C-alpha cells in the first residue's frame with residue numbers, strides 16, 4: 001500500500017519523556033515528532049508502557065522528565081491568518097491544558113463508557129462538546145448530532161435514545177462521533193477497537209480509516225493489535241519494557257522488522 005510522503009509541519013514533539021513507576025515500568029527516553037495529518041501507532045505487548053506514554057502525551061499525567069510540546073495554530077484574524085504558538089503542555093497550567101483537550105484535542109478511550117455520558121441521549125453526547133465550544137443554537141446542535149450519527153453509521157432516528165441502550169460497537173461509534181464533532185486537530189486513541197467482536201472491529205476500523213483520511217486527522221494510536229496498526233498508522237513506534245526499540249514507516253516495520261523483539265511480535269501474529 002502506498003503511504004503519503006510526510007513533509008508536513010510538526011504538531012507535537014515528545015522530548016526525552018520518562019514516566020516510571022518502577023524499573024522498566026512505565027516509559028522512558030521517548031523522543032519523536034508527530035506531523036500534521038499523520039497517524040502514529042504505538043505498539044507493543046501488554047505492560048510495555050503504551051498507555052503510560054499516551055497519558056503523558058495527552059496531558060493526563062505529567063512526566064518525571066521531559067517535555068510535550070504542542071504547536072497550536074491560533075486563528076488571529078481573517079486578515080492576519082493563523083499563527084503557530086508552541087506550548088509546553090506541563091508548563092501552561094491545568095486550566096489551559098484542559099481547554100486544549102476540549103477545543104483542539106480529542107480522546108477516544110478503549111471503553112466507550114469512559115468517554116460517553118451514558119445517562120443523557122446520543123444527541124446530547126455529540127452536542128455537548130459543541131456547546132463547550134460556545135454553540136448554543138438547539139437546531140444546529142441537533143442537526144450536528146444527526147449528521148455525525150449518520151457519519152459513524154448510527155441510525156439518526158435514535159438521537160434521543162440513551163447510549164446505554166446501544167451495543168458496545170454502537171457506543172464506540174458514538175464516542176468517536178462525540179470526539180470528532182469539534183474537528184479536533186489531534187486525536188488520541190487507546191485501543192479503539194479493543195474488546196469488540198471481530199466482525200464489529202472490522203467495520204469500525206474501516207470507518208476510522210475513512211474518517212481519518214477524509215478529515216486529515218493527526219492521530220496517536222495505541223494498540224497491541226498489529227492488524228489495526230497496519231490498517232490505520234503511517235508510522236509505528238514499537239515499545240518494550242518502557243522503551244522504543246524500533247520506529248519507522250508501518251510497512252517497513254511490519255514487512256522487514258529489524259529488532260528481534262519486533263520480529264517476534266510480527267511472527268507471533270503470522271504464525272497460527
Ligand SMILES: Nc1ncnc2c1ncn2[C@@H]1O[C@H](COP(=O)(O)OP(=O)(O)OP(=O)(O)O)[C@@H](O)[C@H]1O
Nearest residue numbers: 021025026044045046047048049050051052053224
Ligand atoms: N498508575 C500506575 N501505578 C503503578 N504502576 C503502573 C501504573 N500505570 C502503569 N503501571 C505499570 O507500568 C507498566 C506499563 O503499563 P502500561 O499500562 O503503560 O502498559 P501497556 O503497554 O499500555 O499495557 P496494556 O496493553 O496491558 O494496557 C506496567 O508494568 C504497569 O503495571
